[in-house]
Amino acid sequence: MSIASETTGQVAREEKADKADGTARRPISRWTILRALAEIRIWWRDGVVADLDHVATVERVRGESLLTSRYIFMTAMSAGIAILGLLLSSPAVVIGAMLLSPLMNPIIGTGFSLATGDAGWLRRCGKALIAGSIFAILFCALIVFLSPLQTVTEEIAARTRPNLFDLLVALFSALAGSYAVIRGREGTIVGVAIATALMPPLAVVGFGLATFNWTVFGGALGLYVTNLVTIGLTAAVMARLYGFQSDLTHRQSRVQSIGIMAIFIALAVPLAFSLRTIAWEANGQRIVNQEVAEAFTDRARVEQPIVNWAAKPVTVSASVFTPEFNPSADTDVAERLAERLGRPVVVTIDQFQVGTDPRAAEQAALAQARAREAAEASERQIAALGRSLALIAGVERKDVLLDRENRRARADARPLEGLTLAGYRELEQRLENSTPGWAVELRPPLSALPEISVAEDGLDSANAGRVALIAWAAQRSGVRVSLSGSEAALQAVTGALGDDTRLFDTRTEGEGNTVVADWSVATE
The missing domain is CATH 3.30.300 (GMP Synthetase; Chain A, domain 3)
Incomplete structure (x- = not known):
């Protein structure tokens, strides 16, 4: 007898007993809850899972999650666009890289291979993921290495501190992406790619490698691994929930489920602490803003204080435009902040006296902002x-x-x-x-100097350019140059040198029209 029929009979007997003895309706019993769950399970199995073409879905996901030339090419293009957008701090360009990124496919494939217990498929997906990730990191590192722009922009810094919210974003994106794949609505995958942003963190890893900035490298790698693992495991759970059969035994399936849960917890705990730190700093910033503002009159204008939480003690710097100076502002604010934050604080407030008109403070603040910019x-x-x-x-x-x-x-x-x-x-x-x-x-290094040919009517444009190049090399290097040739040729060359002749030594030799230039010191 099934659970549904057993629970239905039990509930019917309880209701019949209630009517027979005339008692009031009792609270919902355990058997009622079990029957409801059994009916939901039957509906899910017969009304949802039964409508799916599991074989076609698996083949489609398998074909899109393997290592191919198209996959490598699109990974390279996405990585290149991502790192350029990050260097330029352009969110629009970064979003374009997310839309092109093919990394979602092998990650979803990894989840399905886990759910179905296909070890060969899992190895091929892992190979595609590792190859794509390493290729993207090295390609981005090469672009950064050759680029004159190597500054940590806001877009780069935003992807170096993973926290619990990043885990939740990856989780919700994985749920939506897995549903889109299972139900045959892959168009939704575009939105998922934007939300999860797999490629930008990977591009930041390449940036950190090229600039040897291991803080950036480690933070971005942590964010990428968080997204990758969360999407893969969530896809596995969704695939099993939608009835994709596994060759694993019941015991192996249970061990796999426990392992997935343990990995989620292992990811969530450190990310939660990171989120707690970020939340504490955000609240601390609010407290700093409040205390600095309260140290001055309502007519004063306070620029956003800058707080260095990593310093010991914590340092706070701010600019205030006020009609009245407060000589004890630094010490007063530092004492109140130390009491409220529970940490020693050093405060430096630059006070600029302005008129009593409130607009004067705003204009002064605007002028300083422009000067600072x-x-x-x-x-x-x-x-x-x-x-x-x-x-x-x-x-x-x-x-x-x-x-x-x-x-x-x-x-x-x-x-x-x-x-x-x-x-x-x-x-x-x-x-x-x-x-x-x-x-x-x-x-420049002391490399070979060009010969100069003097025509009967003087120097042509090409040889005049050689004279100018030799003069430039002598000026930059600070090393004297020796010119040797016929008297007429030397006169034409020295005439073109003008005031730069002080950097040259001349030696008359032969009757030709060629002037040879050599460094006056020995060169290798």
């Missing part, structure tokens, strides 16, 4: 200039000299096979043109 933009420009100059010179960033006062940048270039003096000068000019207001000096 301009200063930050200038610093970003200088940082980018330093990184770019180090890149084209083939040296470390610390070997680049940046003179902010005179707005000059200088670096000594390492010899690069196949790059001539003209190539070094072209790189210098390109970088200088991209940074208006700055003088860029790239000191």
Whole structure:
């Protein structure tokens, strides 16, 4: 006898007994609940699961979750778009990378292979996942390594601190994605790809690898693993719930279910602590804003305080535009914050006196914000200039000299096979043109100098360009150049050099029209 028929009979007997003895209707019994659950189970089995074409669904998911050339190509394109969007801090570009990412398919395939107990399919999905992930990381790292932009943007920083909310986003996305695959409504997978965002965290891993920023690398890798594991295990649970049969025994299925639950708990516990830390900092930021504002009159305007929670003690810096100075503001605010936060705090408040008109404070705040924005933009420009100059010179960033006062940048270039003096000068000019207001000096290696041919009517444009190139090399290197040739040829060359002749030594030799240029020091 089935559970449904047994529970139905039991409930009927209880209701008959109630009517016979005239007693009032009793509360819902355990058998009533069991019968309801049994009826739901029958409805699910006959009304939902029975309508599915399990074989066709498995074959469709299997075909889309394997390692193919299309999968690798789309992974590369998605990774490239993702890392460029992250470097540019462009959410629109990052979303475009999410839409192209094919990583969802092998992850869903992993879940289905777990549910059906197909070890061969599971190995092939794992191979596709590992190959796609490593390829994406290395491709992004290459792009970052070759890019002059290597700053941690807001889009990058947002993917370095996984928390419990990220686990929930992955869970809900996996539920929707698994349902879309099982019910044959894969169009929904686009929205799932946006919500889960598998590719951007992987691109940030590549960024951390290229810049040797292991904090970024570890945080982004943790977020990616969280999404990957959550989607895979949720897909396995959904597949089993929809009746995809497994070759596992009852005991093995139970062990698998316990293992899935244990993994979810293992992920949730540290992520919950991370979320708790983020929540504490958010509440702390609110307390800091409140205490700094209360230290001044209502006519004052307080800029958003900057809090460094990682510092010991915690540091708080803020700017206030006020008609009345508060000389004890720093110590008073620090004492109240230490009491409310339970941590020692150091407070630095820059007070700017303005008129009594409230609009004066707003205008002063706006002016300072614009000045701060301009200063930050200038610093970003200088940082980018330093990184770019180090890149084209083939040296470390610390070997680049940046003179902010005179707005000059200088670096000594390492010899690069196949790059001539003209190539070094072209790189210098390109970088200088991209940074208006700055003088860029790239000191080239002492490579071979070109010969100069002097025609009867003087120097043509090509040879005049060689003279200018030699003069540039002498100026940048600070090494004197020796010119040797006939008297007439030397006069034509020195006439073209003008004031730069002080950097040259001349030696009259022969009667030809060729002038040979050599460094006055021995070169390898």
